[in-house]
Amino acid sequence: MPAPVSIGIVGAGIMGERMLRAVLDQSPDLVRVAGIWDPSAEAMARIGGVLPQVTALRDAAAVVAASDCVYVASPPASHLGHARAALGAGRSVFCEKPLAVDLADARAFVAEAGGRGAVNFPFASSPAVATLADWIAKGELGTLRKVSIEVAFARWPRPWQADAAGWLDRREQGGFTREVVSHFLFLSRRLIGPLHGLEASASFPEAGRSERAIAAKLLAGELPLTLTGGVSTTAKDDHNIWMLEGDKGAVRLCDWSLAERRLPDGSWQRAPDALSQLEARPVSLKRQLEGVARLTRGEPHQLATLQEALDVQEIVEAILAS
CATH class of the missing domain: 3.30.360.10 (Dihydrodipicolinate Reductase; domain 2)
Incomplete structure (x- = not known):
């Protein structure tokens, strides 16, 4: 059986916490939480209060270092900076949409990223x-x-x-x-x-x-x-x-x-x-995380590709x- 994929999370807002809880709900044989970071001390304190078992990491670089796959759930203007750092370190990337706020930069990123990234379109x-x-x-x-x-x-x-x-x-x-x-x-x-x-x-x-x-x-x-x-x-x-x-x-x-x-x-x-929607969301998230595991292992997956997102x-x- 393949080793579980460790997922680190950048961004502790609504989507970051939702994905964090989804990872915690899955079998540890599939995925596990590497840790989470957000530049907001208030957001990190909130996560620490409700999910104290999750490792709080010191910065985005620490998330990358601790992870097999980095889930980017920060505001759109910061997406590509985090995604490029993860890919540069040999990690896979699962990113919230949109890829970027600058289309030229998004096009350049998709051209350079290859197949090591996907975007979170739950459909x-x-x-x-x-x-x-x-x-x-x-x-x-x-x-x-x-x-x-x-x-x-x-x-x-x-x-x-x-x-x-x-x-x-x-x-x-x-x-x-x-x-x-x-x-x-x-x-x-x-x-x-x-x-x-x-x-x-x-x-x-x-x-x-x-x-x-x-x-x-x-x-x-x-x-x-x-x-x-x-x-x-x-x-x-x-x-x-x-x-x-x-x-x-x-x-x-x-x-x-x-x-x-x-x-x-x-x-x-x-x-x-x-x-x-409330009943369907955990089903879709479980399937998305199964796709993240396949993406990270270099296997075919159903996730939205970077090209589709672009x-x-x-x-x-x-x-x-x-």
């Missing part, structure tokens, strides 16, 4: 996405016609992200297009085909803050894709639908984890094994620049 391991892919493969939709993505938020950032508003609601690194829409663009690329032919608009009505509305048309493979997103357009904290239509039917993913298909009478039927970022940044 790569989602049970609901596997159900959608199965329905599509069985031909239930007939000839595929079009894709649509709809996202909406009561406010941005969402309430559970309030502590990260300092960067998450700023034009330079934040916004719902980078944070949320990117997941559904990845899903479209993974299930349908490369993204291209973009026409888009983005609205920034509040100086210095992130976008409040977007609209876009593009192609996924050869299928037309329409995208809409907005803040203060729903009473829900987080509303999203990804839908694929064909000449014989349609399927959709609702609220992150609910796979549904349209019946001949026009009604929607939920997959019998559908899980809520392709998504190209579209995201073009939307925000439009």
Whole structure:
């Protein structure tokens, strides 16, 4: 049996703590925690208070030294610095999206990194996405016609992200297009085909803050894709639908984890094994970590590749620049 993969974490915010807990929940024969570091003493004190068994490391270099794989969960502007340090030391990298805030730097990184990195798009391991892919493969939709993505938020950032508003609601690194829409663009690329032919608009009505509305048309493979997103357009904290239509039917993913298909009478039927987002998250995270172990061992994996993540970022940044 292969030795367990040690994962070190840079960033002790929401995503860092979520991944940390996910690693602790897995079999120690698969993965183990090498330690965690964040430049914020307050964040480190919080982690130490709730998870005292986790080693607090002195800096990012110590995380790299202690790990087989470095999970980068810091704000986007710092992603590539940490990722390059890890790769330079012979480690693998599992990074949050986006790869960077500078597209030229992201392109250079992907060109130099080879296959030793991946990006955390959980739809790569989602049970609901596997159900959608199965329905599509069985031909239930007939000839595929079009894709649509709809996202909406009561406010941005969402309430559970309030502590990260300092960067998450700023034009330079934040916004719902980078944070949320990117997941559904990845899903479209993974299930349908490369993204291209973009026409888009983005609205920034509040100086210095992130976008409040977007609209876009593009192609996924050869299928037309329409995208809409907005803040203060729903009473829900987080509303999203990804839908694929064909000449014989349609399927959709609702609220992150609910796979549904349209019946001949026009009604929607939920997959019998559908899980809520809270139920689905640990399943997806376990599968993601299994992929991290395979990545680190140089084996084939299902994780989002660096090239896939860069392709998504190209579209995201073009939307925000439009």
